[in-house]
Amino acid sequence: MLASPHHPPVCRFVSPRPLSPKQGYPHSRKLLPRRISRMEVACSSKDGGNSGHEDNRQLYLGMDFGTSGARYALIDDQGTIQAEGKRNYPQYVSENTMDWATSWKATLFLLLEDVPVSLRPFISSISIDGTSATTIVVDSTTGEPLCRPFLYNESFPDALPLVKSVAPANHTVCSGSSTLCKLVSWWNSHDSNKESSLLLHQADWLLWHLHGKLGITDYNNALKVGYDPEIESYPPWLLQQPYSQLLPSVKAPGTSIGHLKEDIRTQYGFPKDCVICTGTTDSIAAFLAARATQPGKAVTSLGSTLAVKLLSTNRIDDARFGVYSHRLDDKWLVGGASNTGGAALRQIFTDEQLEELSKQINPMETSSLDYYPLPAVGERFPVADPQMVPRLHPRPESDVDYLHGIFESIARIEAKAYGLLKDLGATQVDEVFTAGGGAKNDKWTKIRERVLGLPVSRAIQTEASYGAALLALKGAR
Numbered sequence: 001m002l003a004s005p006h007h008p009p010v011c012r013f014v015s016p017r018p019l020s021p022k023q024g025y026p027h028s029r030k031l032l033p034r035r036i037s038r039m040e041v042a043c044s045s046k047d048g049g050n051s052g053h054e055d056n057r058q059l060y061l062g063m064d065f066g067t068s069g070a071r072y073a074l075i076d077d078q079g080t081i082q083a084e085g086k087r088n089y090p091q092y093v094s095e096n097t098m099d100w101a102t103s104w105k106a107t108l109f110l111l112l113e114d115v116p117v118s119l120r121p122f123i124s125s126i127s128i129d130g131t132s133a134t135t136i137v138v139d140s141t142t143g144e145p146l147c148r149p150f151l152y153n154e155s156f157p158d159a160l161p162l163v164k165s166v167a168p169a170n171h172t173v174c175s176g177s178s179t180l181c182k183l184v185s186w187w188n189s190h191d192s193n194k195e196s197s198l199l200l201h202q203a204d205w206l207l208w209h210l211h212g213k214l215g216i217t218d219y220n221n222a223l224k225v226g227y228d229p230e231i232e233s234y235p236p237w238l239l240q241q242p243y244s245q246l247l248p249s250v251k252a253p254g255t256s257i258g259h260l261k262e263d264i265r266t267q268y269g270f271p272k273d274c275v276i277c278t279g280t281t282d283s284i285a286a287f288l289a290a291r292a293t294q295p296g297k298a299v300t301s302l303g304s305t306l307a308v309k310l311l312s313t314n315r316i317d318d319a320r321f322g323v324y325s326h327r328l329d330d331k332w333l334v335g336g337a338s339n340t341g342g343a344a345l346r347q348i349f350t351d352e353q354l355e356e357l358s359k360q361i362n363p364m365e366t367s368s369l370d371y372y373p374l375p376a377v378g379e380r381f382p383v384a385d386p387q388m389v390p391r392l393h394p395r396p397e398s399d400v401d402y403l404h405g406i407f408e409s410i411a412r413i414e415a416k417a418y419g420l421l422k423d424l425g426a427t428q429v430d431e432v433f434t435a436g437g438g439a440k441n442d443k444w445t446k447i448r449e450r451v452l453g454l455p456v457s458r459a460i461q462t463e464a465s466y467g468a469a470l471l472a473l474k475g476a477r
């Protein structure tokens with residue numbers, strides 16, 4: 001269920017007593033004169049603000065813009081969470097379609113309002129992660145979107161032959177859902193204002209609202225438009241294309257871009273030296289949150305999608321299977337993102353039903369049901385098939401058996417994904433940590449452990465927003 005801005009946020013502050021949820025703000029496109037909510041008053045009076053002594057602590061704010069909602073995490077330099085919260089995306093509909101850009105922008109400022117007012121003066125830096133290959137073409141002067149955003153899992157087969165004709169064989173961009181296919185499709189279907197247009201990713205565009213410098217991205221988000229993080233530049237075959245003029249400049253994730261814009265800083269009570277840092281993608285932020293540092297360790301993000309990230313010493317890219325490698329300092333995050341996962345689950349069961357039905361599942365029992373759960377036609381990885389049809393029948397009488405079969409079928413897809421990475425030459429996986437909404441399901445974790453034949457556990461930090469906060473911490477230093 002998508003909330004309106006009036007639905008109260010889900011906020012957790014690290015404070016001694018539970019606080020009643022804050023009422024949401026009525027949304028307006030302009031930044032509202034801020035109204036102190038009960039939550040903030042309670043928080044600030046609870047913390048006692050500076051309590052009279054010099055408080056030079058530094059805090060770092062990470063925001064995750066996932067598929068179904070957005071979250072923030074506020075950490076200190078020990079990585080301890082000082083506050084966190086989440087918001088569902090408010091519905092903004094124009095011409096019968098969801099206006100995602102307006103919803104994301106509204107959510108950005110709602111999350112800023114949810115940060116306890118007493119902690120804001122200590123926030124040294126901010127970073128944001130977003131869904132990968134979610135693309136926005138904007139006016140290069142105003143930053144306003146020139147068309148609707150193209151979402152991470154949307155496929156643009158019309159552009160694929162053109163992209164394949166210029167890119168190396170099986171390059172990451174040779175997938176209908178790649179950012180480059182979205183750019184080429186836009187380029188070929190628009191005649192006007194190409195000269196003054198610019199390509200940004202979801203995280204870049206949201207960060208721009210905070211720092212005000214258009215045209216900056218990070219080398220994780222830029223991967224699927226063709227940026228090569230190994231040579232730290234766009235490759236010649238891409239720079240030769242007419243649409244390369246739209247490409248943003250690229251920095252490493254967690255790099256300081258500039259200070260928080262003065263009007264936002266004064267309105268929300270952030271400090272003068274608060275810097276905005278480049279971000280990353282949601283599944284990489286989830287990997288960072290898990291703090292897995294050794295090759296062979298992997299993170300499966302069980303969110304709306306199933307994104308797999310294996311830390312490997314060598315780079316593997318093969319668009320035939322939807323496999324690509326993100327750079328992580330001097331190593332590679334090899335993997336891909338399947339469209340299976342929570343979005344398909346949510347079409348059948350509410351989160352509460354998942355909770356209740358899971359209690360009755362015996363995870364050590366094998367389910368004979370064989371599904372390929374997808375929210376719609378199309379799969380990216382470990383099978384790259386935009387025409388793949390969801391398979392969720394026959395449905396048994398018992399919903400417990402049905403859910404067991406779905407969990408086990410998704411686990412088989414995950415096992416196929418890790419087996420494929422091994423066959424393609426990546427470092428052998430030896431342990432899997434879990435992030436995302438599915439990480440809290442212990443029965444599913446046990447099913448996955450049985451099917452994968454590997455130790456599978458819930459990451460200590462399961463939210464991508466925590467990984468984004470670690471990037472902010474890195475950028476502040």
Ligand SMILES: Nc1ncnc2c1ncn2[C@@H]1O[C@H](COP(=O)(O)OP(=O)(O)O)[C@@H](O)[C@H]1O
Nearest residue numbers: 066067068303304342343345354436437438441
């Ligand atoms: N108890 C549960 N067991 C398994 N999956 C769950 C459970 N609760 C929520 N989920 C799934 O988690 C997903 C949301 O996870 P989340 O990480 O918030 O996704 P995203 O950020 O990709 O939108 C939902 O699609 C839902 O189906």
Ligand SMILES: O=C(CO)[C@H](O)[C@H](O)COP(=O)(O)O
Nearest residue numbers: 131132281282283305307337
């Ligand atoms: O599925 C997704 C949305 O949740 C994204 O595609 C996910 O971020 C995977 O992309 P990447 O591997 O580039 O992070």
